[in-house]
Amino acid sequence: xxxxxRTKLGLTMLAVLIGLGVAPMTNANASATPFxxxxxxxxxxxxxxxxxxxxxxxxxxxxxxxxxxxxFKFVAGTAAHHQVTLSTSNATTGEYYxxxxxxxxxxxxxxxYTKAKVLLLTRNLRAYRYSYSNEVHVAEHELGHSMGLxxxxxxxxxxxxxxxxxxxxxxxxxxxxLRYRLPVGEL
Ligand SMILES: [Zn+2]
Numbered sequence: 001x002x003x004x005x006r007t008k009l010g011l012t013m014l015a016v017l018i019g020l021g022v023a024p025m026t027n028a029n030a031s032a033t034p035f036x037x038x039x040x041x042x043x044x045x046x047x048x049x050x051x052x053x054x055x056x057x058x059x060x061x062x063x064x065x066x067x068x069x070x071x072f073k074f075v076a077g078t079a080a081h082h083q084v085t086l087s088t089s090n091a092t093t094g095e096y097y098x099x100x101x102x103x104x105x106x107x108x109x110x111x112x113y114t115k116a117k118v119l120l121l122t123r124n125l126r127a128y129r130y131s132y133s134n135e136v137h138v139a140e141h142e143l144g145h146s147m148g149l150x151x152x153x154x155x156x157x158x159x160x161x162x163x164x165x166x167x168x169x170x171x172x173x174x175x176x177x178l179r180y181r182l183p184v185g186e187l
Pocket of ligand 1: 141145151161
């Protein structure tokens with residue numbers, strides 16, 4: 001009944017920022033990774049992975065990379081009980097046109113996320129010849145959105161809008177740490 005908000009954040013395939021849900025950078029440091037006013041109640045969510053074994057491997061690697069940072073924990077959920085769905089789509093048209101991945105979040109009006117859905121757009125990833133590690137970086141980027149991170153202008157950030165080469169940076173980890181120390185709604 002209180003699920004109202006739906007925001008979209010995409011990862012562009014080319015160096016074109018489509019500007020979906022990109023908020024102004026308000027962190028003091030110019031190279032700091034920006035984050036949304038929204039977040040999960042705790043830096044811990046349950047997830048399920050759907051897709052072919054290759055894509056599941058990509059998602060597992062990305063989950064592991066974020067869990068290793070110690071600032072956020074993705075815990076395997078069940079079909080009946082999970083907060084985040086990690087899945088794939090072959091769509092290439094409309095809002096999916098030349099995106100590598102996309103994340104949808106649903107939340108309470110008070111700013112807490114209730115659900116997130118991440119899609120790797122597998123047909124585009126193949127068409128643009130993304131390697132396995134490129135795909136892991138896309139998954140890490142989308143998981144970043146699912147936690148509340150936004151696009152960074154820092155060329156080393158995993159949250160760079162057209163990222164396919166960067167893993168999780170120190171600034172990205174610091175942003176997650178800060179996001180979950182600050183109350184929801186505060187930047
Ligand atoms: Zn993005």
